[in-house]
Amino acid sequence: xxxxxxxxxxxxxxxxxxxxxxxxxxxxxxxxxxxxxxxxxxxxxxxxxxxxxxxxxxxxxxxxxxxxxxxxxxxxxxxxxxxxxxxxxxxxxxxxxxxxxxxxxxxxxxxxxxxxxxxxxxxxxxxxxxxxxxxxxxxxxxxxxxxxxxxxxxxxxxxxxxxxxxxxxxxxxxxxxxxxxxxxxxxxxxxxxxxxxxxxxxxxxxxxxxxxxxxxxxxxxxxxxxxxxxxxxxxxxxxxxxxxxxxxxxxxxxxxxxxxxxxxxxxxxxxxxxxxxxxxxxxxxxxxxxxxxxxxxxxxxxxxxxxxxxxxxxxxxxxxxxxxxxxxxxxxxxxxxxxxxxxxxxxxxxxxxxxxxxxxxxxxxxxxxxxxxxxxxxxxxxxxxxxxxxxxxxxxxxxxxxxxxxxxxxxx
Numbered sequence: 001x002x003x004x005x006x007x008x009x010x011x012x013x014x015x016x017x018x019x020x021x022x023x024x025x026x027x028x029x030x031x032x033x034x035x036x037x038x039x040x041x042x043x044x045x046x047x048x049x050x051x052x053x054x055x056x057x058x059x060x061x062x063x064x065x066x067x068x069x070x071x072x073x074x075x076x077x078x079x080x081x082x083x084x085x086x087x088x089x090x091x092x093x094x095x096x097x098x099x100x101x102x103x104x105x106x107x108x109x110x111x112x113x114x115x116x117x118x119x120x121x122x123x124x125x126x127x128x129x130x131x132x133x134x135x136x137x138x139x140x141x142x143x144x145x146x147x148x149x150x151x152x153x154x155x156x157x158x159x160x161x162x163x164x165x166x167x168x169x170x171x172x173x174x175x176x177x178x179x180x181x182x183x184x185x186x187x188x189x190x191x192x193x194x195x196x197x198x199x200x201x202x203x204x205x206x207x208x209x210x211x212x213x214x215x216x217x218x219x220x221x222x223x224x225x226x227x228x229x230x231x232x233x234x235x236x237x238x239x240x241x242x243x244x245x246x247x248x249x250x251x252x253x254x255x256x257x258x259x260x261x262x263x264x265x266x267x268x269x270x271x272x273x274x275x276x277x278x279x280x281x282x283x284x285x286x287x288x289x290x291x292x293x294x295x296x297x298x299x300x301x302x303x304x305x306x307x308x309x310x311x312x313x314x315x316x317x318x319x320x321x322x323x324x325x326x327x328x329x330x331x332x333x334x335x336x337x338x339x340x341x342x343x344x345x346x347x348x349x350x351x352x353x354x355x356x357x358x359x360x361x362x363x364x365x366x367x368x369x370x371x372x373x374x375x376x377x378x379x380x381x382x383x384x385x386x387x388x389x390x391x392x393x394x395x396x397x398x399x400x401x402x403x404x405x406x407x408x409x410x411x412x
Contacts, residue, residue, distance in 0.1 A: 003096040003174050004031040006089060008082055008113060009106050011036045015044020017101060017152055017163060024167035025099070030174060033095060037082050037109050039065060039074040049085060057081035075105045079112040086113045090121065097122035097174040099166065101152055104129060111137040118233040122173035126166045128152060140226040144169065185213040186237035188397070189227050193219050194303075195345035196243045196278040202390035203240055203397075210398055212237070219243040219279065224258030231265035238272040238401050240393060242384070245279035247320055248312050253292070254283040263327045270332035272400035274393055276340065277363060278384055280320055281348040281356070283310040301353045309347075311354045314362040321366030329372040334400045336376045338393055339364055340384040349383055 005025050009018050011034070022032050036047035037054055055062040058081035065074040089095045098117065100110025107127040114123040115138075123143050130147035138145065146166055150158055188207050192200040204214045215230070217223040224246040230236055246258035266273045282301075285291045285308045291300060299311035312320065328335050343349040344360060364379070371377055378396070382389040 002029055002031045004033050004094060005097040005099060005170055005174060006033045006035060006086060006095040008035045008037060008086065008098065008100045008110055009102055010038040010040075010109075011043035011045065011047060012038035012041040014102060014106065014152055016155055017159070019045055020155060020160070021099065021101065021163050021167055024164055025171060028167065028171035028175075030097075030171055033089070035082055035085060037075075037078040039071060039078060051078070054078050054081040054085060057084040071105070075108060079109040082109055083113045083116050087116050090117055097124075097170050099124045099126070099170045101126035101148070101163070101166070103127070103152060106152075107137055111143055114143045115139050115141050117141070119230060119235070122170060124166060124170045124173070126152070126162065135222075140222060140229045144173075185211055187235055188212045188214045188238050188240055189231060189236045190214055190216050190240040191219045191224065191227065191243040191278070192216050193243045193245055193279045193345070195282075195347060196384060198346075198385040198387075199276075199278070199390040199393070200240075200242050202387055203242070203394035206391060206394035207240070207397070214240075219245050219256070219258075220284075221246055221249065221256040221258050224262050228258070228262060228265040231269055231271070234269070236266075236269075236271060238397055239266045239274070240397050241266075241273055241275045242393065243278035244275065244324065245282060245284075247323060248280055248283050248316070251319060251323070252283040252295075252310070252312070252316060254310075255286055255290075256284040263324065264330070266333070267327060267331040267335075272334045272397060272403070273331070274336050274338060274397040274400065275324070275328060276338050276384060276393060277320075277324070277344050279345045280317070280363065281312055281344045281354045281359065283312060284308075285310065299354070299356075301347060309354075311356060312359060314356075314359045317359045317363035318366040321363040322370045325367050325370035325372075328375055329370075331375070334403055336378060336396050336400065337367065337371070338389070338396065339367070339377065339379045340386075340389050341379055341381050342383040342386070344384055346385060 025032050034047040035049040036043050036051045038051055052062040058077045060077050107129050110125050119142050126146045126148050128148050130145040134145050190200055207214050217227040246262050250257040288308045291308050295310055301309045303309050348354040380389050
C-alpha cells in the first residue's frame with residue numbers, strides 16, 4: 001500500500017489550492033488524507049475528516065463556533081482539534097507525512113499540529129509568513145517552511161510552481177529510503193557552552209568510546225529547548241546536563257532562556273541523568289549597551305562584541321540551587337548531581353572575572369537544603385573543566401545507564 005500524506009487546512013478559503021496540492025501528491029504515487037479546518041463557507045470539496053470532527057476533537061460543536069462569529073477563537077479551537085486528530089493518526093501509523101498551506105490562520109493551524117509530531121517525521125508548511133520570524137511557528141521542531149511569495153489566493157503561474165515544488169518536497173521526504181540504522185548506538189544528550197567545552201569534550205569522548213552516540217546541544221536557549229523536545233519524544237537514553245546556565249537566564253531575564261520547563265523532560269521520561277551547575281555563574285545579554293539599566297552596576301564581562309555576561313549573585317545562586325533541586329526531585333529515573341567545588345565555568349576560578357566563592361557556596365547550600373535524599377549529590381574537589389571532573393561525570397552516567405531502570409530509548 002502507498003504511504004499516506006495528511007493534508008490539513010481551510011477548504012473554504014483555500015479549497016482550490018488544496019485540491020491542486022492533493023492531486024500533485026497523489027500523482028507522485030502517495031495516498032492523501034485531507035483534514036478540513038475551515039470556519040467560514042462550505043468546503044470546496046469533501047474532505048476525509050470534516051470540520052465538525054475537528055471541532056469535536058477539541059471538545060466543541062462546530063455549530064457553536066459558527067454562532068460565535070469570532071474567527072480568532074474558532075481558529076484556536078480548530079488548531080487544537082486538528083492537533084489531537086493528527087497525533088492520533090500518527091500513533092496509529094496511518095500517516096507518514098504532513099503538509100499544510102495558508103496565511104496567518106492556516107500557518108497557525110498547520111504548525112500547531114506539526115509541533116506535536118516527533119523530529120524526523122516529514123512536515124512541510126507553505127506559508128505567506130515564511131520569510132519573517134518563524135520561531136513562533138517552528139519552535140524547536142524540524143518543520144520545513146516554504147515561502148509562498150504571492151498570497152495564497154487562487155492558482156497562477158507562480159503559485160502552481162511553488163505548490164508543485166511543495167508536493168514534490170513532501171513526497172521526497174516520505175518516499176526516501178530509511179536511513180536510520182536499527183542497530184544504531186543509543187543516544188546521549190549533553191549540554192555545552194564555550195566556557196564548559198573542555199569538560200564536555202572529554203566526557204563526550206569517554207561516552208563515545210563506550211558505545212554511545214552523543215548529541216551536544218549549545219545551551220543558548222533554543223539549544224536547551226531542542227534537547228528537551230528530543231528527550232520528550234523518546235530519542236534519548238541518558239542526559240549529561242553539564243551546562244544548566246539557561247536556568248540563570250530564565251531567572252534574571254537573560255537572552256538565552258530555554259523557558260520555564262528546562263530540566264524537566266528527563267525527569268518525566270525517567271531516563272538517567274547526570275546534572276552539573278555548568279555556567280550557572282552567568283546570565284547572557286547582547287552587546288554591552290543592551291544590558292538592562294538595573295544591571296549596569298553589576299559584575300559584567302564583555303565576552304565579545306555581541307555577548308555580555310553578568311555574574312549571578314549569592315542570592316540568585318541560592319534561588320537557582322533551590323529551583324534545580326525542585327526540578328530534579330520530580331525525576332522518575334536515576335539522577336546524580338555533581339558539584340565542582342572549584343568553579344562553574346572557564347571564568348569562574350581563582351583570580352578570574354567571575355570568581356565568587358560565596359555565590360557558588362550559596363548555590364550548593366540551597367541545593368542541599370532542598371534536594372530529595374534519594375538523589376545522590378557528589379561534591380568533587382575540582383574545577384568543572386578539569387579532566388578529573390569530566391571523567392567523573394561521564395563514568396557516573398555510564399554507571400546509571402547500567403542500572404535495570406537505565407533503559408535505552410527505542411529507535412524510531
